[in-house]
Amino acid sequence: MEVCVVGTGYVGLVTGTCLAYLGRSVVCVDIDERKIQMLREGKSPIYEPGLDQLITTGIQRGNLRFSTDLAAAVKASEVIFIAVGTPPLPTGKADLSYVKAVAQSVGRAMDCERRRIVVNKSTVPIGSGNWVEMLVKEGLQENAAFASRKANGAKPEDVFLVASNPEFLREGSAIADTFYPDRIVIGVTDGYAAERLRALYEPIVEQTFVPPASAPRAADVTAVPVVTTDLASAEMIKYAANAFLATKISFANEIANICERVGADIKEVVRGFGLDSRIGPKFLNAGVGWGGSCFGKDVSAIIDIANEYNYEPELLRSTVTVNKRQRHVPVLKLQEALKIIKGKTIGLLGLAFKPDTDDIRDAPALEIARELLEMGARVKGYDPIANEACARQYPDLKIEYASDAVSLAEDCDAIVIVTEWEEFQYLDLAKVGEVMNGKVLVDGRNVLDPVAVEAAGFKYRGIGR
Ligand SMILES: NC(=O)c1ccc[n+]([C@@H]2O[C@H](COP(=O)([O-])OP(=O)(O)OC[C@H]3O[C@@H](n4cnc5c(N)ncnc54)[C@H](O)[C@@H]3O)[C@@H](O)[C@H]2O)c1
Structure with missing residues (x-):
């Protein structure tokens, strides 16, 4: 089955790469030429454990390709996933401009030689399935191939159907979540679309594939439930x-x-x-x-x-x-322990919003750093993976980046565990304490044993304990 995935972010890239691993013929499309170039060279533009290896496997087998040419990818595919971003607008509404651009382009690009399924994988407000259908139809109005088929009595639903297939993967374990999901949700208006998507996911549903080394199958994984429902319910799920x-x-x-x-x-x-x-x-x-x-x-x-x-x-x-x-709580604890924040040096352990990812979108560390800087503190930061992403995306945030936990601790009056990376659970407290100016540790994720931290001479502040 030929698949096109539009958007090579955390969702699109993982979906496309895993489907290729399962033997589907996949083209991943993005408007970001830098990303596509990196991907063609077998390099993942995002950090996701095990992903690089699977991309390389797909490229070598010849069934995973990367392109900026949406029209060609649509023509070559039966199933077209829309997996572009739907970021928040200042009003709280989802920004659907990327979804809109893709849906209209898909309508314009179809050769109308076969019936295609256009699948919303992006998280979209209720009713977006119907809206995407309208946009694809708008694109079809500008499509010469459809005009000639229409003259012979063809209807839009003869050349495409819309489905909703929301994604539940977690960054950091995205590959295992794709191969072994708790469920697959499919929202449709037509049984044909449900049948084709069920066929696409068959190896996952039946768990008939040989697992990749990076994502072994747990003993208790058997068949995966498929929830087939209407469009609005799928979006609401x-x-x-x-x-x-x-x-x-x-x-x-x-x-x-x-x-x-x-x-x-x-x-x-x-x-x-x-x-x-x-x-x-x-x-x-x-x-x-x-x-x-x-x-x-x-x-x-x-x-x-x-x-x-x-x-x-x-x-x-x-x-x-x-x-x-809650994001303000570590700052309150620092105030309580240090009294004066102005002029103090605070080290943040972890910048990514959670471990095992380089994603810093809406990460609590950003807000905590901003607040401390505004209060007149010097802020240092160390993340095992996300330093570079943070420095690149927030050049104005005056965090001083450190290359490991001990160099972060140097000269600090207090350190705060913001992200529960595994290595922070095994901090060498003696070494860390030795280079610090004061010995305050705010455990923003409750990953350390308060007794052990205090035995190492620290003032320990956890959350809710
Ligand atoms: N990140 C997650 O953990 C996660 C989990 C479940 C669902 N989702 C949802 O999935 C969707 C995608 O999220 P993401 O985190 O992968 O986003 P992302 O921002 O990482 O990636 C989106 C990609 O789409 C590309 N793009 C934008 N417009 C395009 C266009 N016209 N043509 C081709 N490519 C285009 C961008 O260049 C980018 O590479 C969102 O709706 C999100 O809410 C995300």
Whole structure:
């Protein structure tokens, strides 16, 4: 089956590369020529464990190609994924301009020789499936190939159908999430589209493929459930999932803040209530709050959609409020421990919004750094992967970048663990403490043992403990 994936970001590139691994013939398209050039050379423009190797495999097998020519890629494909960004506008609405440009171009490019499926993989507001259908039709109006078929009685649905196939992968484990998803959601208006997408994903659904070395199959993975539904429900499933996960984290942070006041330890509390099978322990880690490219924008978008339909989603608004407040908590702890922030040197351990990615979109570290700089502190930063991305994307943010945890700690009055990279769990506290000016450690992710940190001579401040 021939597939075109438009947008080679975290979602598009991983989807295209994994589908090629499964034997599909894939062309990944992007407007960013630099990215396409890198990809043709077998280099991934993003950091995602195991991805480089799979890209190289696809290129060598000859069924994974990269192009800036959308029209040619559409002509060569049966299934066309739209996987471009849908970033937030200042109003909270999703910016759909990239989706719009692609949908219209797809309509203009189709040769109308076969029936194609145009699949929205980008996270889009409810109703976007119908809107994309309208835009592809608009493109078709300018399409000479369709004009001649129309003269013979052809209708738009004879040459394309729209589907929604929201993505649930997590950056940092995107490849395993693609090969072994909890479910595949397919929103359609027509059984034919559902059947073709089911066929596309068959090796994943049935788990019949040989796993790549970088993503072995766990013993308990068997068949993957497919949820086939209507377009609006598929779109809503994605928003509901992200809104729920963001709410779960905000809930843990709210409880953590109460724990701190009453003398309870959030880690113990979560251990106790997370064991309840109705609740589950995941996404209950108290810390400096959620970030990343999805939670903030998707919760804002669902709030905006609700408002458009005259509904005030109080719970979701609180999810956002609690998160905003939580990012400020490390600064409050620094004030409490150091008293004066002005003139102090603070080191931030971790800049990416979570471990195992170089993605710094809406990362809590950015806000914490900004706040400390405004208060007159000197801010140092170290991330195992994201230093370069941060320096490139935020040249005005006056962070001094360090190449490892010990050089970050040099001259610091306090250090803050902002991202729970695994290496921070094994910090050499003696070495770190030796080069510091003061010995304050704010554990913004509760990854260290307070007793061990204090035994090493630090003042320890966790979240909710
Ligand atoms: N990142 C995640 O973890 C994640 C998870 C699930 C869903 N999503 C959703 O998937 C979508 C894509 O997210 P992402 O993180 O991969 O985005 P991204 O910003 O990393 O990548 C988007 C890519 O699209 C390209 N692009 C923009 N306009 C284009 C055009 N007209 N033609 C071709 N390429 C074009 C950009 O150059 C960029 O490479 C978003 O809607 C997002 O909400 C993301």
